Amino acid sequence: MTDDRRTQLSDNLARVEDRISTACAKAGRPRDEVTLIVVTKTYPASDVRLLAELGVRQVAENRDQEAAGKAAECADLPLTWHFVGQLQTNKVRSVARYAGIVQSVDRLRLVTALSREAVRAERELGCLIQVALDAESDRTGRDTADRGGVAPEGVAELGDAIAAAEGLRLDGVMTVAPLAGPYAGRQLAAFERLMEISSDLRATHPAANMVSAGMSADLEDAVAAGATHVRVGTAVLGVRPRLG
Numbered sequence: 001m002t003d004d005r006r007t008q009l010s011d012n013l014a015r016v017e018d019r020i021s022t023a024c025a026k027a028g029r030p031r032d033e034v035t036l037i038v039v040t041k042t043y044p045a046s047d048v049r050l051l052a053e054l055g056v057r058q059v060a061e062n063r064d065q066e067a068a069g070k071a072a073e074c075a076d077l078p079l080t081w082h083f084v085g086q087l088q089t090n091k092v093r094s095v096a097r098y099a100g101i102v103q104s105v106d107r108l109r110l111v112t113a114l115s116r117e118a119v120r121a122e123r124e125l126g127c128l129i130q131v132a133l134d135a136e137s138d139r140t141g142r143d144t145a146d147r148g149g150v151a152p153e154g155v156a157e158l159g160d161a162i163a164a165a166e167g168l169r170l171d172g173v174m175t176v177a178p179l180a181g182p183y184a185g186r187q188l189a190a191f192e193r194l195m196e197i198s199s200d201l202r203a204t205h206p207a208a209n210m211v212s213a214g215m216s217a218d219l220e221d222a223v224a225a226g227a228t229h230v231r232v233g234t235a236v237l238g239v240r241p242r243l244g
């Protein structure tokens, strides 16, 4: 059983690795500019353990209820945990205990809460600003109720707040390809827009150079646009048994 699963994960990882290197080659980018983060949500800690044995070092989860226990079970593994889901302030204390990077920072209240809990946990938390590309100035038709993200015009203020907050490190930006608005169905254009937002942010915060974009279906577009991190779930672990 475990051997079968290991083989399956190993094969899937090899295929994703192939896709990333091909995309890098096409874009004229060195392969080591792009880091694979495996999104393990809905899959058990035993899978995370197999992935770590297969060389994965970056994993992501989107719900604290699920992630906290899994991270505790895998505390002996050399993993960095990314939190990529919508984060309620009442979950921040828990997330601050295991997350290395929170990719879904999208409001000032969350910055305050993350800073307080990072200090309490005596940890430094990396933060990415989640940008909602369906929220460009014109807010009509916005449908990010459960996807999160700050509108592009709010990025600078949030970046300054994170950079000034004790216990937090401003690492860059993240997006999920929008389902609505002018970028719906235009992943490459969306990720290119995220790159512009990233360079604006780097003008004042040069170290904030992480750009997290691209999932199983659109990682090639993300690599073409210039993403430094891709977040891949399904293509490594399989189709999720339930919505996650």
Ligand SMILES: *Cc1c(COP(=O)(O)O)cnc(C)c1O
Pocket (backbone or CB within 6 Å): 039, 041, 062, 084, 085, 176, 214, 215, 216, 217, 231, 232, 233, 234, 235, 244
């Ligand atoms: C689930 C998830 C992913 C991975 O999606 P796949 O399509 O399974 O690769 C990436 N980013 C976020 C924010 C997610 O919630």
